[in-house]
Amino acid sequence: MASTQDTAQTPFKFRPPDNKGVTEINDESKKLFCASFQVPALRVPAAATNAFLKAGGEYLLNLPRCRSAVEDTAHHQSGDVAKGQHRIVLLRKDFPSDPSLIPTRLRDLISQHAAALVEHTLTLDYSYWTPEDILRSILPAGLQPPGSFETAGHIAHLNLRDEYLPYKSLIGKVILDKNKQLRTVVNKLDSIDTEFRFFKLEILAGDDDTVAEVRESNSRFLLDIRRVYWNSRLQFEHERLVRLFHHGCVVCDVFAGVGPFAVPAAVNASWGPAAPGVETNPSAPPPSRLVLANDLNPVAHEYLARNVALNGVEGQVVPYNLDGREFVRRSLGELGSERVQNGIKEAVKRSKRRAREREQALAARKRKRDTDDDSDAKGRREKSGTSQVSSDADTETVDIARYRWPHHYVMNLPATAVEFLDSFDGIYRPYISLLAPDVRSRVEDPEHYDPPESAEGMPFPMPMIHVHCFSRSEDPEVDAIQLVEKHLRCQLPPGSVTAHRVRDVAPRKEMICVSFVLPVSVAFRHNKDEKKT
Template identity: 40%
Template sequence: MAAHLLPPLNRNLTALTAEAKAKLFTRTVNLVALRVPATVCNKALQVLPPHLLDIPRLRSIVNDESSSKTRLVLLNPTITSDAIPEKVKEFIDANNAEIVDMYPLKLDYDYWTADQILRSIIPDELNIPSSFELIGHIAHMNLRKEYLPYKKIVGEVILDKNQYIRTVVNKTDSIDHTFRFFKMELLAGDDDLLAELKESNCKFKFDFSKVYWNSCLQTEHDRIVSQFFAKNDTVCDVMAGVGPFALPAAKNRGCTVFANDLNPESFKWLSENVVGNKLGHLVRAYNMDGRDFITKSLVDLNNAVITDEMKAKAPPPPAPRSRDGKKKHADGATKDATVDSEQKKAVVAEPKTEVASGPTKIKIFNHYVMNLPATALEFLDAFRGLFYEREAEVPAQSLPIIHVHCFSNVIDDLEGDVWRRAETFLGCDIPQENIIKIHRVRDVAPKKEMLCISFRLPAEAAYAKPVSRAEKRKIDEVDE
C-alpha cells in the first residue's frame, strides 16, 4: 500500500491514550470524486472499476452531504483533476456527472489494522509482534525481550482491533514444570483470567493464571482421541490438566477415563468441567503424583464400589420418540426432536491405527496418556512390574498402549532419540512390533520439537519384579 494510505509514523511511542489515537493516527487523503445522480451508481460500478477507489474496507461510492439525490463516486488516488482518464471523461459526459476536486478522505485509528498501527510504532528492524494464542476472551502473547519496551502499546492495539478479546496478557517466565502454568502480566483490558471456551465438543472453564492450557494442541488432542480410542475403551490420563484429552474421549467416544493432575487448581477445574459436561459417569478425577496414580488407578478400576458410584451418575435415558419423530413427555405431549449442533461436530471417526487387544481376567486400561512433554518419559519407570505375576490374567497381546509426549532437540534422528529415551526410562527394550507410531506434533522453538511416541507396553517391563522407590534411588546413586 502506498505511503499516503498508511498511518503516520510514530516511532518509539510507548503510551496509547485516546488523545494519541485521535491526533497521531489520522491522515487525510484528497481524492478526485464524481458527483452523480443516485440512479447511475450501478452503471459507475460497471463502467469505471479500473479507475475507482480500490482500498480494503472502503467504499468507492459514498453519500453526498449536499444532496440526497446525488452520490459521490471516489476515484483512484493516482487520478488528478487535470489528468482525467478518457474512460472517466466519457462517463462524465454521458451521465451528467460533475468533477469534485479535493474530496477529503479521512483515515483514522479505527481504520488501520493492528499490523499497520504497530508498523508505524515498532522500528523497521523488528518484525510486527501481533501473533497471540486465543483462550476464550484472553489473548496470550509471548513477547521477546526486544519488544518489552512496547509491550503495553502492543497489548492495547491487540485489544482495540479484536472485538472478541477482553484481556491481553504476556508470558513473563518459563512454564512451571511441577504444576504446569505460566507466569504472566496484564498488558491491556480486564484483569480477568477466568477463561471459558469450547474445544472438541466440550466446554472448558479454568483460571488461566493457575493451570496449563495450549490452544495450539487441539489437533493433537483430536488425533489421539479419534485415531486410537474406540467406543467403550478405558483410558488413564496421567497428566490430565483440565481435561483436553479426558473429556473428549468420554463425550465423543464413550470411553471411561480416570484422569489425574498433580496441580490442585487443575484438579479443581477438571472436576468442575466433568460436572459441567455431565460426564461424571465416565470420568473420575484425581489429584495425585503421576507414579502413584498409575498404580492407584488400576486398583480403583477393579473396585466395584467406585465403578458403581460412577454408573450412578449417568444421566437419565432420553425420552422415547413417537412415530412422527417427536419426543414424548410424561403428560403425553410431544415436541420437535432436534440434533444439537455441537454434537454434529463430535469426533466420531473410527480408529485409523490397529491397536486391538485380547481379553483379560481383570479390568485394565486400554490406553495411558502422558501429556507432560518436559518430563513425561521419566514416569515410564512406574510401569515396571505393573502386572507382576499376572501374566495369566493379562496376556502380553492385551497389555495397554502408552502415549507419551516429549521434547527432542536432536536434529538428525528425532524418532530414534525419543525411542531410545523411552527405553532408558522404561528399563528395557521396546521391540519394533510394539511401536505403533512416533508422531511429530509441532515445533516449539528453533531446534526443539514436540513428539508423541505410542507403543504397547513390553512384556519385559510389565511382568518385571517391581522395584521400590527407595531401591531405585540406591541403584541410581550407584550408577552416578
C-alpha cells in the same frame, strides 16, 4: 491531522502517520493516528451507482473495511445539490488520467451520466487501522509488530521477546482496543512454576481477570490461566488422539490438567473407530468411554472436577489428584474399584437414557408434523413413553467388563513425561494369577524371566501409551522414539510404535507424540530384572 501524499514510483500504501514518541494509548493520543488521503473518484448520479461499481472492476479503490461508494458530502455541504442526488465512487490512486486507457464500459457510463472525475478526501482514524498498522507506527524502525497470540476466552496470551518488553503496555493496549471480544491481555514471564509446570503471567491491559471459559471439541472448560496450564494451539492434538480412541474404551490421562483430552473423550463418544472385534448396532449410540484423569496441581484438579460436571460426564471422567507415577501404578486397581465401577454404570445408564429421550422427542415431533388429530391423546402417550424410557434405562444391565482394563494412557507433559515411563514397570504383576499357566511360568519367576513378545491370548490387552516429548534433532521422530526406548529400557518392535509431529515449539525444537503398545516385558518386569532388559 496528518496529510499523506503518494509517489508515482511505488505503489501507494495507506498507513497511519509515524508516532514513535507515543508512550500511552488514550483518547488524546489516538488523534495522532488520524490521516487524510487524496484519492481520485467519480461523482455519479445516485441511481447509477451500482452500474459504476460493476463497470469499475479493478480500478475501484479496494481498501479493507472501506466502502467503494460514499455520500457526496462535499457538494451537499456547499449547497450545490440536494442531499442524496449523487454518490462518490472511490478509485485507485493510479486511475488513468488518459480516457483512452479507461475500460470501454466504464468510459461509456462516464459519458452517458456526465460523471465528473474529482478528488476525494479519505480520512482514516485510529478506529480504522489494524493492530499491525498502529504498532508499526509506534515501534522503533526495524522492530516489526509481534506475531500472533493465543486466546483463552476473553484473554489474549502473549509471549513477548525481550526487545518488545519496553513497549509491552502499548502492545497490550492496542491488542485490547482492536479485539472487542477480549477483556484482558497477559504476557508470559520467563519464570515457571517448577512443581506444577504452569507459566507465571503479568497483566498488560484490561481487567485483572484470568478465569476464562473456553469452548473446544464440543466441550466447555473453566480455567484460571494464571494457576493452571492451557495451550489453545494443542486443540488439533487433543482431537487427533480422541479420534484414535475406540468406542467404549478406557483411557488413563496421567497429566490431565483441566481436562482437554479427558472431557472431549467422554463427550464425543461417536468419535473414533468401533471397538475391534465387536459387532455394533448402527442404530444404537456408541458405548461411553471411561477416563481416569489425573493432575498433581490441586487447582487444575479442582477445575477438572468442575469441567466434568459442566459437561455432564460425571462417572465417565473420574478426577484424581496424585503424582503421575503413583497414578499410573494405582490405575489398574482403581479400574476395579467400587467408586469407578459404580460411577461408569450410572454414567452409561444416563447416556442411554438421554439417547432414548432424544429419540422419543424426535418421534413425538414427527407424529406432530404428520397430523394434528387427537393431540391430547398423543400428548398423554408421549408423556407415558418418556417415563417408560427412563425406567428401562435404569433397570437394564451394563457391560461393565469392558471397563476393567486400560486401553490407552495419555502422557502430555512434553518436558518430562518420558521420565515417568518407568512407572509402567511391572504394573501387571499383581494380576499374574489371571494368566494361563504356560504364560505365568514365563513371567512369574524373576530368575527365569522370559515374557512373550505379545499379549495375544492374555485375559487383558496391553495398553497403547501416547507420550509427548520435545526434540531438537534433525530427525525428530527417530530421536523421540530413541528417547522413549531409553527410558523404557527396552527396544520397541518395529510396527508397534509411531511418532507424530505435533507442532514447532521454537526454531529447531519440535513437540512429538510417540505412541506404542506397552511391551509385555515391561508390564510384568520385576524390580530385579533390569539387567535382563
